[in-house]
Amino acid sequence: MARWTHEQIQDVVQEVYEYVLQEGLDPLETVFEIVDYETMNELAAYGGFPKRYPHWSFGMEYEYIRQSYRYGLHRIYEMVVNNDPAYAYLLESNTLVDQKMVIAHVFAHSDFFKNNTWFSKTNRKMIDTMANHEATIQTYIERYGPEEVESFLDICLSLEDLIDFHSLFIPRKSRQKPEEVQPRPTPVKLKVPRPYLDPYINPPEFIEAQKQQHEKKRQTPPPFPIAPEKDVLLFLIEHAPLENWQKVILSIIRDESYYFAPQRATKIMNEGWATFWHSRIMTRYLLKDPEVIEYADKHSGVLAAPPHRLNPYKLGYELWKDIEERWNKGRFGPEWEACDDMRVKAQWDRKLGLGLQKIFEVRRFANDLTFIDQFLTEEFCARHKLFVYQYNRETGYYEIKDRDYQKVKQQLLLQLTNFGKPIIYVQDGNYKNRGELYLKHKHEGVDLDIPYAKETLKNIYALWKRPVHLETVIQNRRRVLTYDGGSHLEVQMA
């Protein structure tokens, strides 16, 4: 039985909302629903949406969530969907203290969705859109059969990461192909004051050379795409020989991928932000004396940090607190940086009180990558005992490798760049003038998982229907992996 009534929850929502506004948060309108744990697990499997297109991978996700719930590894207290209005689900079995904490947490997420720049281009009617996607794919299933659609979805999902997160913010002119036929340019001549000087100022050999150059240029086709294209999905939608329904499905996958991208790009910040605010609102306003111990227990559960897993809630929360403190006390700027007396530093307090202002500013413009890059300090690393771990081939264990601040930061940034996924470009869509697809992996220090790459190439081939190449680096050597529809090839580059 619930230990609270729905009226009580409504009251808490109202109350928290007032504190939230008072503290300067600015959430989307947020609708709360209370659900049992089975519904919560189902919703979680669908990424929070009541309707998604049919695919077995959601069923698998559900099984994972259910099992980890059953083994007590994991419990979902709440979930918020970035939509306008935002939808928040609260778990029925939460205690009243849980609900208070979670409601504050939810409002902070909702604020983050509304105000962080990286979310500014997201579809705020995504719940409807997802339902439309479901309906569309359902009609294709009826028309083309479930196996056909499922195996096509398998292929699309295999490529869903191949988008360009930044492209939403780059205004582009039309993506039309360049004109095939260009007017023949006339050779450039220097201005001649007297006609008789012309053969001297513009020697005929020079004019002839220019003409030849133009002619040669005209005969070699322009590169395709004009510049390397990071939105591989869009490139495939526009140029792969697909049927119309296949293009629609691929576009659906791409849309959803773009929708989820900001959440992946701000996971640490967003979870930290919500934790920071639930902590602040609970301890300042909501907590009654008898609830303190239970709250402390739950809050520390949120921040639990097993050594081998970086808890984004914990890291984000601690960083926000650190920023707030530093800007309150004036622990930034050249003077602070220059100071190397630890005693002075420990006492440092300029009483600037800029903490809240600063975190609101950071909340608007940063994503995880810039957040870590700007605010993860050496002191912070030491205080929270961060380390880099690495797989040790000899022992078969992951082991602590380094506690150096620069290394930790570098590793984190590596993991956060492009959501920790390799960056792949379309380099040439008409490779060797044979309609083959040439992709290039921008290698940044870590090799690709080759068996996975080969399987993925197969899937790209299934769309492109011509040989597909991927240039990458394997153990410091440039290689090209090729799949030609029958077999894989690996060639070392000169």
Add this chain to the structure above:
Amino acid sequence: MALQIERDYQRFREIVKGKIRENLRKYMSHGEILVPRGRGVVSIPLPRIEIPHFRFDTRKMGGVGQGEGDIGTPIGVGEVEGGAAAGDQPGEHLLEVELTFEELVQMLAEELELPRIVPKGKEDIYVEKERYTGIARTGPESLRHFKRTYKEALKRQLIAGLYDFENPVVVPIREDRRYRSWKVRLVPIAKAVILYMMDVSGSMGPEQKEIVRLESFWIDLWIRHHYKRTETCYIVHDAAAKEVDRETFFRLREGGGTRISSAYKLGWEIIQERFPPDEWNIYVFQFSDGDNWDGGDTETCIKLLREHYLPNVNLFCYGQVKSAYGSGDFIYHLERHLGRAENLILSRINSKEEIYDSIKAFLGKGK
């Protein structure tokens, strides 16, 4: 809230079962993969079924963690079963897929193309079965039928004009109480006994016994599926035979010679005494390395088989497990003298990998 996770979940289960079926041969030769969990359920650890992506080599990627420890302190195991499927994080756990015995049997049947067993007709044997179908006015409180009780109370209150529509409260009294009750029905049953015999003389090592243990798991599963009631019986022998429990059966190791006939004799005694062939479907599975005492014992065995076993049992299966010792002659003698008997099945099991084929041979006749 109506969600369609059931649809996607069922599809996922189908895919998983396909994976398990693909690997059934592997599961059959590595028993430890199947973990019995509760009644009639096994759980199979399965690496996450993955849609391939471009991703980094996790071994080379490394990561950031937090906490105490010197450089070199291990924080998590790198290998997971199957090797290829190391997850994003060290120590990511595998998906455990639960299958009921029923589903497992289904797969076994499909994969090995096993025909259904048709029990010998024993329609005249009945068993009393209790089913909770009735309602009674008396009974233990634990069986009280709430809905019916309240229905009675409502009826009574309506009839007596006590029901207040403004304040609809129904209070049952003693006479309103209703209880679930059972009826006894006679249900025809088919009974089966599985008789396992194993040579435990010195030449049968742990590896041979492991093969027997795995085979018996699948044999039990299959036969139990077809009968309402199944008994098992375990006989071990070296030069002499004795009946033991299941535990002992797989653990025991004796020295001494081998006299297979001793087990046959004891087995026949047990059948006559406890499992008369006109009431029971009888399955005998004998395992040995085929090295019998050659003082004429094999002849005795053949005689026992021909006169007693083969006319009376559904199946007599002999599995000859390869061992480093012994001639392995026994199977030749059986083949030569009894080879054409319809309910005698002989199988050579040279390694764990051959368990699959051996089971297929044993159970493939639908007896």
